[in-house]
Amino acid sequence: MNRFAYQEARLGESETFVSRDRNVKIYDGDQKTEFADGEVVLTTHRLFWGRPGEIARAAVTLCLPLSYVVSLSEETTASNFFGRKTRIIMHLRPPNPNKAPGPLDTSRAAHIKLSGKNGLSVEFHSALRETLSARVWEISLASETIVRGAESVANVSDRLARIQKRTGIGGIERNLEAKAKATDENIALAFQDLSVLMAMAKDMVGLSKNISSKIREQKGEISDDETVRFKSYLLSLGIDDPVTRDNFTSNTAYFNSLAQQICEMLLDPIEEHGGMMSLADVYCRVNRARGFELLSPEDLLHACEQLNGPIKLRRFPSGAMVLQLESQDDELIAIDTSEKVREAESLAVEELAKQLGISLLLAKERLLVAERLGKVCRDESVEGLRFYANLLLFRDID
Amino acid sequence: MAEFQWPWEYTFPPFFTLQPHEETRQKQFKVWTDLFLKYLKHNNKFTLGINDQTSPLFCNESINRRLSPEFIQLILEQLQQTGHAAPLDKKRQEWQVYWHTLEEYGNMVYDWIQETGQTNSICTLYEIASGENTTQLEFHDVDEAVLLNALRLLEEKGKCELIEMDGSYGAKFF
Numbered sequence: 261m262n263r264f265a266y267q268e269a270r271l272g273e274s275e276t277f278v279s280r281d282r283n284v285k286i287y288d289g290d291q292k293t294e295f296a297d298g299e300v301v302l303t304t305h306r307l308f309w310g311r312p313g314e315i316a317r318a319a320v321t322l323c324l325p326l327s328y329v330v331s332l333s334e335e336t337t338a339s340n341f342f343g344r345k346t347r348i349i350m351h352l353r354p355p356n357p358n359k360a361p362g363p364l365d366t367s368r369a370a371h372i373k374l375s376g377k378n379g380l381s382v383e384f385h386s387a388l389r390e391t392l393s394a395r396v397w398e399i400s401l402a403s404e405t406i407v408r409g410a411e412s413v414a415n416v417s418d419r420l421a422r423i424q425k426r427t428g429i430g431g432i433e434r435n436l437e438a439k440a441k442a443t444d445e446n447i448a449l450a451f452q453d454l455s456v457l458m459a460m461a462k463d464m465v466g467l468s469k470n471i472s473s474k475i476r477e478q479k480g481e482i483s484d485d486e487t488v489r490f491k492s493y494l495l496s497l498g499i500d501d502p503v504t505r506d507n508f509t510s511n512t513a514y515f516n517s518l519a520q521q522i523c524e525m526l527l528d529p530i531e532e533h534g535g536m537m538s539l540a541d542v543y544c545r546v547n548r549a550r551g552f553e554l555l556s557p558e559d560l561l562h563a564c565e566q567l568n569g570p571i572k573l574r575r576f577p578s579g580a581m582v583l584q585l586e587s588q589d590d591e592l593i594a595i596d597t598s599e600k601v602r603e604a605e606s607l608a609v610e611e612l613a614k615q616l617g618i619s620l621l622l623a624k625e626r627l628l629v630a631e632r633l634g635k636v637c638r639d640e641s642v643e644g645l646r647f648y649a650n651l652l653l654f655r656d657i658d
Numbered sequence: 659m660a661e662f663q664w665p666w667e668y669t670f671p672p673f674f675t676l677q678p679h680e681e682t683r684q685k686q687f688k689v690w691t692d693l694f695l696k697y698l699k700h701n702n703k704f705t706l707g708i709n710d711q712t713s714p715l716f717c718n719e720s721i722n723r724r725l726s727p728e729f730i731q732l733i734l735e736q737l738q739q740t741g742h743a744a745p746l747d748k749k750r751q752e753w754q755v756y757w758h759t760l761e762e763y764g765n766m767v768y769d770w771i772q773e774t775g776q777t778n779s780i781c782t783l784y785e786i787a788s789g790e791n792t793t794q795l796e797f798h799d800v801d802e803a804v805l806l807n808a809l810r811l812l813e814e815k816g817k818c819e820l821i822e823m824d825g826s827y828g829a830k831f832f
Contacts, residue, residue, distance in 0.1 A: 634681055
């Protein structure tokens with residue numbers, strides 16, 4: 261346990277997050293310690309242990325550089341009450357003489373154990389194993405030593421390499437071999453990343469669900485600041501916990517809460533898009549945000565019909581359907597559109613769509629709304645449909 | 659004869675498209691019906707063929723817009739409602755269009771007859787429409803077919819009697 265040091269839980273340069281687990285207890289040798297029910301975070305370089313929430317706050321926590329680890333083993337305990345669980349045993353090198361102070365610096369044990377109420381998760385275990393075998397920390401350490409001093413060593417090896425390269429066909433072959441090896445390593449590394457990611461995915465989803473439920477209950481365990489930050493993370497990922505049919509017994513309740521969620525999610529985008537969004541766009545956006553829990557078009561439509569907040573479903577006489585801001589009434593659209601038409605003298609549907617950056621469908625509906633209110637009039641000819649300011653009615657007034 | 663003064667709408671492309679907006683459409687019809695009557699009066703014409711696509715009335719070459727036959731039909735039906743037009747054939751392709759309604763023409767002729775003391779005498783249609791005595795009057799140069807219809811209306815009211823002589827008509831006023 262004397263290899264641990266007190267350090268801030270911040271990632272160093274070229275260090276990345278690998279995996280985490282909760283409810284973890286550390287054993288100093290075979291002795292239990294006070295470090296129980298904590299959170300463990302594994303990075304490419306180090307292992308952190310902190311009380312719940314400490315690591316997320318980047319507070320000072322226990323930190324074990326992975327370079328200390330000689331090997332891993334595991335022991336399985338059988339308890340009468342809880343069934344079997346697995347502990348990880350980490351065998352460690354002797355401590356570095358100028359190590360920063362840590363807990364239990366007087367300890368003599370050469371190994372620690374990680375254990376949890378139900379043992380450690382399989383994902384964490386495999387991630388730890390793979391990280392140790394990848395030895396990423398050595399790469400940066402090696403490069404640091406070269407930079408720091410031993411220039412002479414670098415020079416010698418450099419010269420050696422140059423001599424080796426020059427020697428004819430052998431050199432070329434060696435070159436090719438080296439290239440192939442590098443490619444091989446790259447591929448291996450890439451797949452390794454992927455498997456770690458897969459192991460983390462489930463964890464991440466669980467974590468986000470857990471925290472979003474905490475946020476909802478407002479238990480006060482999380483500070484406001486963190487809530488806001490976490491929410492923004494979740495939002496950038498999509499919806500934190502999508503409303504699914506399984507959670508509801510009746511269709512009405514399901515559609516109602518679905519509508520609620522759609523409304524919250526689309527309020528800002530719709531405002532940005534000038535107050536109107538076609539149902540096709542809505543469908544794409546909602547399902548993009550939901551990720552896996554995809555909605556059927558029917559469900560979406562039913563949910564939209566339930567909308568009765570700041571956004572409403574609107575069916576145009578042409579049959580086109582859009583979600584529209586309540587505040588966005590026809591009068592405003594018509595005035596706005598006729599302004600545009602007046603500035604351009606005449607506008608075709610495509611031109612308006614291009615100008616406003618909206619779909620053809622919406623542009624046409626805008627013009628038709630303006631026409632229905634008599635603000636613009638149409639011109640149908642062999643050149644296509646165009647709209648003009650309604651001079652027939654309003655020329656005298658201008 | 660002076661150049662015909664087209665209204666500004668004549669160069670406004672949407673003017674040639676039937677407008678779906680109710681109020682706009684009514685305004686549009688009003689301008690069109692006025693234009694029809696003014697144009698025909700200016701050229702002293704009393705008949706229109708819907709399929710006469712070359713007429714400048716239906717077609718503004720400068721902005722490349724023309725009235726569709728359906729639209730012309732609608733305008734003529736509007737004129738018919740106010741008594742300024744009547745179809746000449748069953749297919750409603752040829753129309754008679756007049757500046758004043760038949761009743762107005764009839765009354766004007768009857769007033770003139772009374773003023774000039776020609777009651778109980780017989781006038782030919784030619785005398786009324788093209789005679790030297792009527793050059794200053796509104797109904798001078800009126801199409802004889804239109805005049806005949808106007809007089810038929812008078813006849814129904816018992817103010818005159820039409821007499822047919824060798825394919826041409828005369829009228830006796832009471």
